[in-house]
Amino acid sequence: MEKNKDFLEFLVSHSKRYGFIFPSSEIYGGINAIYDYGEYGVALKNNIKDFWWKSMTQIHDNIVGIDSSILMHSDVWSASGHVQKFNELLIDNKDSKKRYRPDLLIKNHVEKFFYKNEKKRKEILSRLYDCLSNNNLLGIKDLIHELNIHDPISHTNHWTDIKYFNMMFKIEDHRKKNLFLRPETAQGIFINFQNVIKSNRMKIPFGIAQIGKSFRNEIVARQFLFRLREFEQMEMQFFILPEEEKFWFKYWKNMRMKWHLLFNLGDEKYRFIENTHLPHYASLGTDIEFNFPFGFKEIESIHSRRDFDLIKHENYSKKNMKVFDKSKKNYFPYVIETSLGLDRCFFTIFSSSLKKEKINNGKIRTVLKIPSFLSPIKAAILPLVKKDGLPEIAKKLFNNIKFDFKLLYDHTESIGKLYRRQDAIGTPLCFTIDYDTCKNETVTVRYRDSMKQYRIHINEIKDVIKKETELKSILRKIHN
């Protein structure tokens, strides 16, 4: 555990030092759980987005993309249930210093002590639900005292008052109307459901994909990029015939896992976890978890939201949210949701690719072994020494190839140091111009992972970069 903590500190430090991730507002003392992406960070992030976006909208001809706004009519969040139910109730035990959810304390207590007494059980639970729907926090606390619920650790009943947090950021516009920063991108998809059907002539089954920022007023947000208050989601809502719910749920579960495995970070680092308590909108749910430096944690969830959202929006907006089908007439389709945290995905790749490696000369090198198709810089063009016209030749070559790939030119250090700099930011290839280049137009190509070098003709450079870094070959594997 101590080792993991050290590694996490090294990772945070490395990502700042090399321009991947900066703490937000650092010059003013920082702000909890908000981070900025530097040049290489945003490049890596954009490459992940590009891969996801194409995996959805380019490979599947029945998935289209949208980009809905962050601010929406406040009725969207009443309809979706987020105003009422997207909150946390918390109670602390003063002796054990542990924090609990009061509704779960009561439910667990009832299960344990009244499992034979159906009548009593129902009575208590209905009181609990009454309190929950009326936001009657005192009522819930009374219930805890009446039942004489004790903390499982301290065995005392010294409880604090119950605290209530809604997890949506609320803001006000100049007309004093409440607006919310969206806590999920999905609602932007549901409210555009009919627009997309009509404009793209979509037929069930079909999906709508979206990448965008979401905001959650987390009470405790931490663990670097893991739990952020402002974060980016990559969500796809797939609309289906209700009777095909199980089929598509399974299909997308497998498809999403397959997608993650294409990063080649180690299959054993991923696992499925069936959700035991589901969000208010879902009927089936599975998480894909990843083994982070601090253990297995959720990165993506696949839910069946059924017709929950479309029915709600039809009720609130009085607009038709059904689809028409000759055999079934008008009906609400079901929805399978795949929802991936982009920042978390970034974190999985970064944390499992950053290595300290002992090399042949006994020294340690720091190398970011990210998949080449995600690398911020595809190749570096370097002169062996900074004299005898080699920098000029290298710069000319750079200017030639920069239209095809994101490249980097550097001559400020000895060649060994330049290689290590590229290792540190995950550049898969380095092309070095030396004295032979002047004679026969050959250069050396040096591979990041093996550190091996080969001599090739300058006309081969583009092909080598393409072969090593292109996305196409990865995308092909999705449908194999």
Add this chain to the structure above:
RNA sequence: GCGAGAAUAGCUCAGUUGGUUAGAGUACGACCUUGCCAAGGUCGGAGUCACGGGUUCGAAUCCCGUUUCUCGCUCCA
């Protein structure tokens, strides 16, 4: 929020029982040198010692408060 730990240069860290103008390595800039894996040399820029009070002749160091970060409890993408 509660509990535990922490904060000195971009990064990693030293700094003695309170005592000159707060240091090192590395990184950064310039120049010299350099035929392939963080090479060597010279010079240079860089810090309100997290912030605000207090004790003291004197505070990075002692005391109080605040902020931020890390870990645990809860929740999630």
